[in-house]
Amino acid sequence: MKDGVLGQLALTFIAMSLGAIGGANAVVPEIHQQVVTLHGWLNDTTFANLFAIAQAAPGPNVMFVSLIGWHLAGPLGLVVATVAICLPSSLLTFGVSRIRRRMMEAGWLKLLQTALMPIPLALMAASALIMAQAADHTLLTVVVTLGTALFVAFTNRNPLWALTAGGVLGGLTFLFAGA
């Protein structure tokens, strides 16, 4: 059973690695599809909670995938999931690093960058929608989501403030309203 999960984890995330332009946030809809809808490893709430925990920790956003691995299969799951999501894209980057100086000034590279730019943004927006659907069940949470979006979009302050405020508001509402 556990070996099965490890193998499936590896295959699932290896397949996603090269699509993760802009990082793991770009493939959150795909991860949700695989992990919640297809395999039924996690329910919606746990999925959203793990995402929040990963956001609260420092470091690159692939760690959401590491955390899913940990939750499903412990330390080995963490290692397998992390390596699976990192390896294909890292090998590609290493290859590009080696030929990079030759193509740095090439006009086609700049054109390609312009052309690629909207795709990671669109995938991130789709991720945000899925997260909001999983997290926003009350007026308060909708307000927290919108408030955080504005805070992040229009200030350069550390987003951790908004995440902390969201947590404090959630806790206080529970304690005082018994929600």
Added chain:
Amino acid sequence: MQERVSEVTGSAQETVSYGSIFLVFSKIGLCGFGGVAAWAHRVLVDERRWYSDREYADLLSIGSVLPGPNICNMSIMVGDRFRGALGAATALAGLLAGPLLILVCLALLYDRYGNLPVVQAVIGGVTAAAAGLIFGTVIKLARRLRPRFGNILVGMLAFLGAAMLHLHVLLIVALMVPLSLVLALRDRQR
């Protein structure tokens, strides 16, 4: 992106040890709550002077175009520049090791206390904020990049494909990149 002229040439040729590669990227990983790329600039350009502002900008843009988090890709390119393949692996390991330890501690706390109603309420609030964090980042980047009509069209189509039709991300990339290239070429010829 800071438009600041650095006096440093940045083309550091001196030997950099595996240890300092590991430490530098540990620091970037551990400090970078939310915006890791901002910390990478601070450490690589301002503190260590391994790169000039210009070189850093190139590193960031290439790291962002390739799949995977841009900071992971940057760590690989920096490590490779100083110490080859093993340097690249060292940099990536440094970037991930510290944050993963913290993550495991958080996960253990979640496993132990995650079922308490008040903890659920707090996590619910953080989760709502995390969704807003992604929305806000998209808005911020979209404003800075000043998209043209073609970019917006491709962005909308990719969003519909992912959010409504639940298409596989590779399929979306395969469909959208050619369209986006055609539109970008058209924009350029005007």
